[in-house]
Amino acid sequence: MTRTTWRKVPGYAFLTIFSIFSLFPLYFMVVGATNTSTDVLASRLLPGANLIQNFQDLVAAADVASAMWYSALYAVATTVLALLVCSIAGYGFEIYHSKGKDLLMAVLLLAMMIPFAATMIPLFRMFANFGMVNSAFAVILPAISTPFLILLFRQSSRSFPHEIIEAARLDGLRELEIFFRIYIPTMKSTFAAAAVITFMTAWNNFLWPRVILLDNKVQTMPMLISNLSAGYVTNYGVLMLAVLLASLPAMVVFLALQRSFAQGITGAIK
Amino acid sequence: MSATVVDEPTATKRPRGSMSPSQRRNLTGWVFLIPAAALIAIMSFWPMIQAFILSLQTGRGSNLDWAEPLWYNYQRLFQDEIFKLTLSNTFIYLIIQVPIMLILALVLANLLNNPNLRWKAFWRTAIFLPCAVSLVSYSLVFRTMFATDGFVNDALMWLHLIDSPINWLGQAGTARFVIILGLIWRWTGYNMVFYLAALQNIDASSVEAAKVDGANSWQTFWFVTVPQLKPMILLTAIMSTNGTLQLFDESFNLTRGGPAYQSMTMSHYLYEISFQRNPNVGYGSALSYVILILVAVLALIQMKVGDKRD
Numbered sequence: 001m002t003r004t005t006w007r008k009v010p011g012y013a014f015l016t017i018f019s020i021f022s023l024f025p026l027y028f029m030v031v032g033a034t035n036t037s038t039d040v041l042a043s044r045l046l047p048g049a050n051l052i053q054n055f056q057d058l059v060a061a062a063d064v065a066s067a068m069w070y071s072a073l074y075a076v077a078t079t080v081l082a083l084l085v086c087s088i089a090g091y092g093f094e095i096y097h098s099k100g101k102d103l104l105m106a107v108l109l110l111a112m113m114i115p116f117a118a119t120m121i122p123l124f125r126m127f128a129n130f131g132m133v134n135s136a137f138a139v140i141l142p143a144i145s146t147p148f149l150i151l152l153f154r155q156s157s158r159s160f161p162h163e164i165i166e167a168a169r170l171d172g173l174r175e176l177e178i179f180f181r182i183y184i185p186t187m188k189s190t191f192a193a194a195a196v197i198t199f200m201t202a203w204n205n206f207l208w209p210r211v212i213l214l215d216n217k218v219q220t221m222p223m224l225i226s227n228l229s230a231g232y233v234t235n236y237g238v239l240m241l242a243v244l245l246a247s248l249p250a251m252v253v254f255l256a257l258q259r260s261f262a263q264g265i266t267g268a269i270k
Numbered sequence: 271m272s273a274t275v276v277d278e279p280t281a282t283k284r285p286r287g288s289m290s291p292s293q294r295r296n297l298t299g300w301v302f303l304i305p306a307a308a309l310i311a312i313m314s315f316w317p318m319i320q321a322f323i324l325s326l327q328t329g330r331g332s333n334l335d336w337a338e339p340l341w342y343n344y345q346r347l348f349q350d351e352i353f354k355l356t357l358s359n360t361f362i363y364l365i366i367q368v369p370i371m372l373i374l375a376l377v378l379a380n381l382l383n384n385p386n387l388r389w390k391a392f393w394r395t396a397i398f399l400p401c402a403v404s405l406v407s408y409s410l411v412f413r414t415m416f417a418t419d420g421f422v423n424d425a426l427m428w429l430h431l432i433d434s435p436i437n438w439l440g441q442a443g444t445a446r447f448v449i450i451l452g453l454i455w456r457w458t459g460y461n462m463v464f465y466l467a468a469l470q471n472i473d474a475s476s477v478e479a480a481k482v483d484g485a486n487s488w489q490t491f492w493f494v495t496v497p498q499l500k501p502m503i504l505l506t507a508i509m510s511t512n513g514t515l516q517l518f519d520e521s522f523n524l525t526r527g528g529p530a531y532q533s534m535t536m537s538h539y540l541y542e543i544s545f546q547r548n549p550n551v552g553y554g555s556a557l558s559y560v561i562l563i564l565v566a567v568l569a570l571i572q573m574k575v576g577d578k579r580d
Contacts (some may be wrong), residue, residue: 019393022400041420043425101300117537225410227404250403267516
């Protein structure tokens with residue numbers, strides 16, 4: 001081998017080691033879902049034949065279908081509403097720029113510094129006062145408007161050509177029409193990046209749903225698997241299958257939109 | 271606005287009074303911001319104020335009264351041994367995990383940014399994929415792998431690195447180590463994506479120039495690339511600090527805060543105080559304010575340090 005080839009070895013070695021570190025727990029989870037509890041503890045790393053049995057045991061132990069449905073409902077509703085509210089705000093900040101709006105943006109960014117821990121107790125009391133404990137609204141509302149998403153859309157809007165807006169105005173389009181018919185189709189990759197981030201965060205959210213959803217009938221997948229593992233007897237094969245099911249939707253969304261995700265982030269920080 | 275003056279004559283002809291197009295556009299802009307701003311005000315700022323008021327009150331359930339003295343809850347916190355323990359645990363995670371993770375992310379991003387690298391898409395996906403897994407899911411996978419009769423002990427014994435199984439989650443040091451390892455696993459790829467995005471915007475000629483001047487790849491990375499990434503490093507440092515101070519899912523699901531609170535985080539303790547057994551929202555709110563102040567102070571320090579331009 002030539003000298004330049006040798007110089008590449010540490011880089012590839014590092015990437016290989018880190019990729020194994022990244023992928024192994026995922027592999028462990030997938031293989032575990034197909035094995036018996038004993039096999040998982042015996043560190044069997046080959047696929048087993050117990051997938052169907054694990055599935056039957058899981059369905060018997062917990063209402064997976066309902067948890068999947070509620071997780072999907074909360075995550076999709078949060079994503080759609082968050083994209084709508086934050087994209088139009090980011091657009092408004094950049095396209096209708098004024099000093100007053102800069103000040104408002106600075107104030108909103110401060111909210112990024114507020115840890116959820118500091119707002120959790122009053123939020124719970126607020127929703128409880130309105131009789132909204134266990135309701136979808138209570139899960140979704142605090143997650144719709146985030147400074148991070150607004151910032152992402154504002155930064156991305158910088159690359160949106162203002163001449164198009166002028167041209168559209170001359171063509172007689174209203175301001176809202178410009179946003180829906182021109183801005184949204186043009187900024188697809190930003191929307192994809194925002195959708196991936198919001199969906200993954202909403203699907204995987206645990207603390208707030210756990211606080212506000214007291215009734216197990218409306219629980220999410222993360223809540224379900226957490227409760228499942230807290231039981232006295234743990235069937236590890238069943239647990240790994242449940243954990244896999246709880247992770248799959250967010251992973252599929254990420255893999256499907258991965259390319260646009262990277263583009264969207266890159267576009268936003270230019 | 272000068273445009274307003276120019277538009278004045280036409281504006282008078284308009285049936286709906288005196289608004290010029292530019293004024294109306296400015297108003298449209300404000301209307302676009304209202305839903306987002308109102309939600310943040312109601313869901314973040316208002317509760318933040320409420321939490322402060324609550325932190326000055328004592329009592330159980332909805333039976334709350336002003337504390338005597340007003341700062342009683344705060345006073346109590348600093349005599350609370352469990353609180354001190356969770357505070358130090360959280361800082362151990364912060365000080366050890368965040369630098370390791372950010373350096374790893376930086377190195378990985380730099381490797382992946384090399385245009386001649388092969389299988390780029392594979393490396394990127396492999397390293398980012400953990401971020402799609404929920405915190406609860408990975409906590410439970412790690413819990414299973416690090417069980418006393420679990421995979422990690424089996425592997426280490428098979429390699430003859432240890433003679434008898436280690437009780438990973440049953441001892442303070444190892445339990446904390448597993449949480450730190452989990453955090454690195456879950457978040458390194460996330461930060462790497464931010465660095466990758468920032469690297470795309472770096473002028474390639476500055477790197478070329480350094481190479482022409484005879485800098486090796488390490489020198490180029492450290493003296494040319496890293497300084498240009500400073501704003502992004504600052505952002506990721508603040509995000510990670512913020513996230514670590516609010517760590518909950520791992521403590522709750524991976525180690526259950528154990529053994530005996532030795533790996534419990536502040537947020538986990540906050541949850542215990544506020545929502546389990548005998549909920550005490552006044553005391554919990556005081557703890558939540560300590561977290562808020564820590565986040566703010568650390569972010570401020572990082573901004574001050576990161577803002578020093580050379």
